[in-house]
Amino acid sequence: MNTKVNIAGIEWQNPVTTASGTFGSGIEYSDYVDLNKLGAVTTKGVSSIPWTGNQTPRIAETYGGMLNAIGLQNPGVDVFMKRDLPFLKKYTSKIIVNVCGKTTEDYCEVVEKLGDSSVDMLEINISCPNVKEGGIAFGQNPCSVEAITKEIKKYAHQPVIMKLSPNVTDIAETAKAAEAGGADAVSLINTLTGMKIDIHKRKFVLANKTGGLSGPAIKPVAVRMVNQVANAIKLPIIGMGGIMTWEDALEFLMAGATAVAVGTANFNNPRATLEVIQGIEEYMKKNNIDDILEIIGCVNQ
């Protein structure tokens, strides 16, 4: 039985990774999860210099989901390379570094620094709704998606995954722009911009007012977008948004994703990634599916 998938030339032992920002750099979760079992670990966003992030409260629970406005707090690429990367190298799963920046130069600087490292893939976050500069502003306009992809590709030594925003009229357009810019893969969806109000205090719950909605609440939107993009471009897709169970993961694969990422579910169940991997394997056995590729995009035939 084959569960390996190949994304832009990188072979994952199974199609499951972690969604950026929900798993740190893997260190904290390694008490609960054998990282060797994952297809890949995707790290929290890393920027050229350390970022402090937003004021607290940074998160709020919502019905079947959550809002976050962490604001991409991170220790910067140098600390990341010195501390987190050596940790991740101890494991056999692939390493995907999520990259954030305020300007195109910021992104390129990080990408360049990671060039000779043991990082396997780069995921470029042009879709964070929680920072004033950079982030989503790059991701909502097809022209700027294409432009930044092109620029990053000039510096990247590893395959580049462009992470797309769902806060757009037509995600197929931004996906096509990423493809035109030379991206090696796309990942989607990042969070939907949302808001919560504390009716007793009559104030926004989040210090940042708005935050990104994630969790099972958004899954139907994510599956739709993955399917839409699968029908619009040829690049491999890493699908995410609300995956809690292996059934959820299979929906994404069938919709056309080559791999999936588990995010908010980790907060509810630290072993969610492992349970997803195991569930997919059991489904394949039960249904006599020899190769996971038989499932990928099967609803589109």
Place this chain on the structure above:
Amino acid sequence: MNTKVNIAGIEWQNPVTTASGTFGSGIEYSDYVDLNKLGAVTTKGVSSIPWTGNQTPRIAETYGGMLNAIGLQNPGVDVFMKRDLPFLKKYTSKIIVNVCGKTTEDYCEVVEKLGDSSVDMLEINISCPNVKEGGIAFGQNPCSVEAITKEIKKYAHQPVIMKLSPNVTDIAETAKAAEAGGADAVSLINTLTGMKIDIHKRKFVLANKTGGLSGPAIKPVAVRMVNQVANAIKLPIIGMGGIMTWEDALEFLMAGATAVAVGTANFNNPRATLEVIQGIEEYMKKNNIDDILEIIGCVNQ
């Protein structure tokens, strides 16, 4: 204590109506709900001629929400006026007719026919994700929103509420377009386009493949959009999207909506509208709020 709100010159006894398509024309729910207690009843979409709607399955449950692809089945404006309108006239709550069409002419025909009727307001659905022609196509482009609003305003005798789609990059733009076109109010949000896959059958659950996501899952997106629009235009807003409780309704009012609509919640609890109205009143009493206007948009000050 005042709970009355005035929307484009029409006074509602309280700020609560039903979300179009979730309450029929009120007849079926009148066994469970005293319609006299509602601020307004908003009907299912009505078109110039009868529409058959989509194939079944038309709905699917999702985590904290549901997908629907009814496809605007309705008996047409003539039957509506002969049968449903006389029924609604027996009640003191205001009557809002939701209007749908495939072409601008379709909308105008319905609007014109309703011109001399006892209908109080018109809600123009340019945001239905479940029909091939018309619907969302009108609502995703600011230019066409402005154009269709202008056209409809030529024929309308009642105040016109433009119902906006959340499936856009920037809802403030479509709201401004509606304002520029002469709309008297806006309502938001319609459903988010979503998809569900049956992993056992390896097929789309809905015959229409995609459907509109509604219910508490989408509330944070809806509250954010209401707040965004409240800060962008001067028109009154009818807010909706996932309201289950009076607390939810207050979030929308505080975010800047003058009134709210309860939709999917009716399926879970037929008395949801009444419980929302009662809860708002009790909150006002408890907090010594004399006038509901004190709450509306209070987070924006």
Place this chain on the structure above:
Amino acid sequence: MARSYKKNVVITDKTQLDEGIFSMWVRDEEITAEAKPGQFLSLYCKSGNRLLPRPISICEINHVKGELRLVYRVAGQGTEEISGYHIGDSIEVMGPLGNGFPLEEKKVILIGGGIGIPPMLELAKQIPGEKNIVLGYRDTTFLKEEFLPYGKVYIATEDGSLGTKGNVLDAIRENGLEGELLYACGPTPMLKGIQAYGVERGIKTYLSLEERMACGIGACLACVCKTKEKDHHTNVNNTRICKEGPVFSGEEIEL
């Protein structure tokens, strides 16, 4: 006019009939007083992530105790949740909903397939006159014995482990059963077969249909079925299963 209610009712009995098949009695005088065979209840889950009701047919009515019986198969997460409730727990329901079977005094055949069998039990009890009962199963044969007091029971199983090997129509043919009226509930392919059988032979059929539901009371138009004639309410060629149905005459509808 018949009324329906939305309320919390208490589970007074619960047993497992078979692998994944549960029987449950719930108590409510008002709902029971209105209930007729072929009608259904909407069951609401407690877990906040499941908002839509689960329609489940009324399997038996006990007017003396004011109790209704529901027999259901664990088909997904909602019925899974419900199967975990205990005697004494309460459950939110709405009902009775739908039209129910018209009771006609003729020589009838009652046909139930799979999880369409439960509603035939109360019908078997209430319908007057001579009746043959045909039950189709995949393998396990839940509820079979409970039909014995009410008529002659014929079984069809897909694997032939009991009765006729094949479907309910095979059993009807094999046993040369005849009736002036056929009542049926079961999977759509079975209902289609019975509809065609009825048309062929000019026999009236009453078919109980299933469709995904949201409101359960005719407001949302989720649960429609195509009709031959324009429907009086919808003014188009389809009708609401939850409101005008779930039981339709085989001549009215297109499956």
Place this chain on the structure above:
Amino acid sequence: MARSYKKNVVITDKTQLDEGIFSMWVRDEEITAEAKPGQFLSLYCKSGNRLLPRPISICEINHVKGELRLVYRVAGQGTEEISGYHIGDSIEVMGPLGNGFPLEEKKVILIGGGIGIPPMLELAKQIPGEKNIVLGYRDTTFLKEEFLPYGKVYIATEDGSLGTKGNVLDAIRENGLEGELLYACGPTPMLKGIQAYGVERGIKTYLSLEERMACGIGACLACVCKTKEKDHHTNVNNTRICKEGPVFSGEEIEL
């Protein structure tokens, strides 16, 4: 290294202490074996619409029975749900989490405000040496008696209905309490006051903080607090309350 676990544990006791305040014992040998005062558990709700854990401090540790006590206030829907659980029910928890209070043998004052009082109970039991205990309440005075065996207890109530009218600092001043070290848990304004009081007098303070959490283990950066110095892990001037805290020295942090 200290371990933490995610598992289902059984509720062995549950009582209501006061209007909206509940006490609950849960049994788990492994978690109990690791637990220290000042640490917390993440509690997971059963209702599918609430995904994030609720952090609740460990109030008492019974190593003999392998049980932990949690005392919590119904603050919203999650704690409301949990308050409906019965003895014998199980509840999913993760823990023990966080650092806990460092135990120092000095003349100490333990200060608890409102729902910050529970974690001070196990601390009072474990900390060696002389201790004064100051408890601040709005009105109701839950847990008060249970502190009596471990030190002299002083009360402050906002309405003056018991003890000093005012806050915990008012009680400290009114009673002329002195200590070489202050432990405190309570609302942020109270902690701010104690932090300032410590700085003024050159007294060391240990403050237990609260913030909204998602992961509870240091991965998501939801729960940070500003720090005076650059934090060793985050490399910026804030630190993770769930991982490096919830207990911090008053000198490290900015409130």
